[in-house]
Amino acid sequence: MIKATRIADKNRAAIFHILATVNGRATSHTFTTYHEIEQIAAAAEKQVVDLVGSQKAAVGARLQATSGGKVANAYKYARSGTSVTIERRSTGWFLIDASEATLYADGGGARRLTLTAEQDKRAVELFRAGYSVAPAVVIEAVCEIAA
Numbered sequence: 001m002i003k004a005t006r007i008a009d010k011n012r013a014a015i016f017h018i019l020a021t022v023n024g025r026a027t028s029h030t031f032t033t034y035h036e037i038e039q040i041a042a043a044a045e046k047q048v049v050d051l052v053g054s055q056k057a058a059v060g061a062r063l064q065a066t067s068g069g070k071v072a073n074a075y076k077y078a079r080s081g082t083s084v085t086i087e088r089r090s091t092g093w094f095l096i097d098a099s100e101a102t103l104y105a106d107g108g109g110a111r112r113l114t115l116t117a118e119q120d121k122r123a124v125e126l127f128r129a130g131y132s133v134a135p136a137v138v139i140e141a142v143c144e145i146a147a
Contacts, residue, residue, distance in 0.1 A: 002096070002097060002098055004087070004094045004095070004096045005018065006091065006092055006093070006094050007095055015037055015095055016034055018095065018098050019031055019037075019082065022082055022099060023080070024080075026080040029067055029068035029069075029079045029080065029081045029103055029107075029108065030068070030081055030082040031065075031067045031082040032082075036067075037086070037095060040065050040086060040111075041086055041093035044063040044086060044093065044113065045058070048088060048113070048115075048119075051119070051123040051126070052123055052126070053122065053126055056090075057118075058119070059088055059089060060087075060115075060119065061113065061115055061116065062085060062086065062087045062088075062096075063086050063111060063112070063114070064084070064110075064112045064114070065110070065111050065112075066082070066083045066109065066110045066111075067082040067083075067101070067109070068103045069107045069108065069109045078102050078103065079103040080101075080102065081100070081101040082099075082100065082101060083098070083099050083100070083108075084098045085097040085098075
């Protein structure tokens, strides 16, 4: 684990240093810049707010992201990549973990969002508010007509 670092311009150098430490000499297929982490946080913010309805409700969400992408199947060697975990706090997104990841031909590029139980409940409520369920009687009548 690393010291939680807010993803903000003022911490650009600190985030660069964290990534450089994790990556060592590797530069291909890795997260190497503050801008990449900033883009991950912006995408996570949009995704979480769309799910839970507000920035306030987004607090506590986490996103794990792995660098890299798919390479040709003929590429038979493992590659070094970067795995980062960011967390939404009341003041914004924070980089809370960074580590080396081993990537194979199917590559990295994976993103995994983790919500709190309360956020899950809110997301389901918002989703269910967006549709209606037809009464069973109507469905049975349609089935009888079709037969």
